[in-house]
Amino acid sequence: MRTTVGIIGAGPAGLLLARLLHNAGIASVVLERRNRTYVEHRQRAGILEQATVDALRAAGAGERMDREGMPHHGIELRFGRRTHRVDFPSLTGARGVMVYAQTEVVKDLIALQLAEGGPLLFGTEVTAVEGADSDSPTIRYLHEGREQTLACDFVVGCDGFHGVSRHAVPTSARTTYERSYPYSWLGILAEAAPVYEELIYAHSARGFALASMRSASVSRLYLQVPNGTDPEEWHDERIWDELDARFATDTDPGWKLERGPVTSKAVLPMRSRVTEPMRHGRVFLAGDAAHIVPPTGAKGLNLAAADVIVLARALIAWRRTGSAELLDTYSDTCLRRVWRAEHFSYFMTTTLHADPAQSAFETRLQLSQLERVVTSRHAAAELAENYTGLPLPH
Incomplete structure (x- = not known):
């Protein structure tokens, strides 16, 4: 089999890229290791930046998002047992975010791909990417018990940090920068109506909560917990009690979360990682295959979307003009935005979490920084601009 663009991974990055290419008349094939049910139900991010929302609408994948998604125009910061709101539109020129789960984005894009797009093969294990430096790289894969090959003009790896595509970039040609954090998140889904209109980020002496x-x-709720925590150690009542304690304020002492059955819970490690470059020959990396951010800044899905929007523009320009200029600058273009998002995610993480080893002095510095955000328009605008998403390069 042959195609123009071979895409490894049917997460939001791979599926959005396939959709953008389809709309431009460029053929692609998407290969996904997991089955459709798994892909459509894996819990991930739920905050879409303005640019991601705009891209989904332009790609024809925004109808259900606009009907069922929840536009948000700010966030709430709680610290020192007080609450403060950061208003996005007044600080960013009317930009906001959309609460719409990644699972739903993926369902929408899969439905479009199967109805209108090129092949989307689930249950397909990619074993190797070969010929990255040639004009026709090849993807080797197993599908329905048979070893097959896909010849491409370009290969795009959207298969995460543990995927095969990263290894198409020789070890000698890539550098990975990373940081691990000394805490994790216990995340839960609960059948409970949110009693808050916008996301709440809480800094407390007991640890972070979201x-x-x-x-x-x-409701989707998170608690900072020690690394290595077993989620089964946290029964439902303990989770709800701890959440209420971390969100408590002196201004509204009776405020409590709506409680309900916890339908899923998992512990999420916190890490930052960037691999450079994001391109080797005719193999391009996007999303988690190239970079990972801690979830505090709500940047993971949005960075992945930004990568493939930039790459789609470059591939469309190559098809229409024969010029590889945008392809040649893809990695540098994306990495400028990636590092800005990495810094913002690092800032949100280290400002709001209690490091087990931090001193009282460092805690006071965190509180001082948060006070600066809620009392300075310039500091609040910096947070709001990064949270809603910096403009994509043109």
Whole structure:
């Protein structure tokens, strides 16, 4: 089999790229190791930047998002047992974010790909990417028990840090920068109506907490926990009690979360990682295959979307003009935005979490920084601009 662009991974990055290429008349094939049910139900991010929302609409994948998604125009910061709101539109020129789960984005894009796009092969294990330096790289894969090959003009790896595509870039040609954090998140989904209209980020002496949502009846909540925590050690009542304690304020002492059955819980490690460059020959990396951010800044899915938007523009320009200029600058273009998002995610993480080894002095510095954000328009605008997403390069 042969195609113009071979895409490894049917997460939001790979699927959005396939959709953008399809709309431009460029053929692609998407190969995904997992089955469709698994892909459509794996829990990931739920905050879409303005640029991601705009891209999904332009790609024809925004109808259900606009009907069921929840536009948000700010976030709430709680610290020192007080609460403060950061208003996005007044600080960013009317930009905001959309709460719409990654699972739903993936479902929408899969439906479009199967109805209109090129082949999307689930249950396909990619074993190797060969010929990255040639004009026709090849993907070797197993599908329905048979070893097959896909010849491509370009290969795009959207298969995450543990995927095969990263290894198409020789070890001698790539550098990985990383940081691990001394805490994790215990994340839960609960059948409980959110009693808050916007996300709440809480800094407390007990540790960080985040209140998010998936719908008007489903809450998504997180607690900072030690690395290596077994989620089964946390029964439902303990989780709800700890969340209420971390969100507590003196201004509204009776404020409590709506409680309900916890339908899933998992411990998420916190890490930052960037691999440079994001391109080797005719193999391009996008999303988690190239970079990982801690979830505090809500950047993972959005960075992946930004990567493939930049790459789609470059591939479309190559098809229409024969020029490889945008392809040649893909890695540098994306990495400028990646490092900005990495810094913002690092800032949010280290400012809001309690490092087990931090001193009282360092805690006071965190509180001082948070106070600066809520009392300075310039500091608040910096947070709001990064949170809603920096403009994509043109």
